[in-house]
Amino acid sequence: MAEAGRITIKVRLRDKHSALLNRQAAAVNLVWNYCNEISRKAWSRDRRWLSKFDIAKLTAGSSAELGLHSHTIMRTSHEFAKSRDKAKRAGLRWRSRKSLGWVPFNTGHAQVISAGQIKFKGVIFEAMHWRDELQPGVKIGAGSFNCDARGRWYFNAPIEVGCDEPTARPAVGIDLGLKDLATLSDGGKIEAPRLYRASEAALATSQRARKAPKRIRNIHAKIANRRKDHLHKASAAIAKKYGTIVVGDVSAKRLAQTKMAKSVNDAGWSMLRDMLSYKALRHGGRYIVANERMSTQTCSECGSIPPSRPKGIAGLGIRGWECSDCGTVHDRDVNAARNILRVGLDALAEGAGA
Incomplete structure (x- = not known):
């Protein structure tokens, strides 16, 4: 095996642990809200900005009374301070009973003791589904137990995993899109399943009929699970086949603010x-994000930006075009993927030569 890497894993826990985790999540909310209260008061009264260390001192010693690990209390206070500093506000939103459950922990405080079993704070949690990477002795970083909108609890944490030795495999450029989720530089395409679009009718019916919110949450959760499954299979196939993967830097966040928002969010680019x-x-491969500016309008064969290229809003509907300089006929997305690959490999070569 090559040098170790880090991945984030998520496994669902058995429902029998829900009562305990719900109690701990309520205690975490209490800690968060206390941090919020003292931060607001310190700023309102003294114009004093409490540091994460100040807040941690004020929450220390409450572990036994709250039924939480001391490091969970410390992590909660640190996460509050981090979010508050990022928002640049003395106070944040309060965590209520409606907030999704969250129980954080620090590095080294959760251990895998056997297949399907995770130990935390003296309690052995059993998983419904397991990941092969979770072996006894694996190094688990700072993570959390999280509850979803359907009341299901999950264990989330980064872990160290061994990586395969690099092997000679081809490089590929990837152009992310909406008609096809991803177009590869070798001509391959991965379809966009449009899962949200396919479920819009069911969602609309439930909302018009004022069905129970639980049913609507279940529909959204099924959409998310199917999307994640599709992306896992697609990404695994690409990672196994190609040694260097170059992806365009299209901004999903920026496009999510346009009329394409629903399609962009449904695609799951990020x-x-x-x-x-x-x-x-x-x-054992490489992953590179490349600048995709002009990738659609540049001829990947001769490198020119010809007059015949697709341009502007009107050009969005053009799926194929011919370069007026060299005569090459292009599939719009394949051409973009080839240009993305070239930019990524050029950047890699420049980095190696530096």
């Missing part, structure tokens, strides 16, 4: 990129 990054590492 999730796919995250999966490709750690799976490429796991399989």
Whole structure:
């Protein structure tokens, strides 16, 4: 095995642990809200900005009374301070009973003791589904127990995993899109399943009929699970086949503020990129994000930006075009993927030569 890498894993826990975790999550909310209260008061009264160490001191010693690990209390106070500093506000939103359950822990405080069993704070939690990477002795980083909208609890944490030795495999450029989720530089395409679009009718019916919120949450959860499953399979196939993966830097966040928001969010670009990054590492490959500016309008054969290129909003509907300089006929997305690959490999070569 090559040098170790880090991946984040998520496993669902058995429902019998829900009562305990719900109690701990309520205690975490109490700690968070106390941090919020003292931070607001310190700023309102003395114009004093409490540091994470100040807040940690004020929450110390409450472990036994709250039924929480002392490091969970410390992590909660640190996460509060981090979020508050990022927001640049003395106070944040309060955590209520409606807030999704969250019980954080620090590095080294959760251990895998056997297949399907995780020990934390003297309690052995059993998982419904297991990951092969979770072996006894694996190094588990700072993570958390999290509850979803359906009341299901999960264990989430980064772990160290061994990576495959690098092997000679081809490089690929990837152009992310909406018609096809991903187009590869070798001509391959991964379809966009449009899961949210396919479920819109069921969602609309439930909302019009004022069905129980639980049913609506279940529909959204099924959409998310199916999307994640599709992306896992697609990213795993790419990471196994290609040694160097170059993906365009299209901004999902920026496009999510346009009329394409629903389609962009349904595609799951950010999730796919995250999966490709750690799976490429796991399989001994490289993952590169490349500037995709002008990738659609540049001829990947001769490198020119010809007059016949697709331009502007009107050009979005053009799926194929011919370069007026060299005569090459292009599939719009394959051409973009080839240009993305070239930019990524050029950047890699420049880095190696530096």
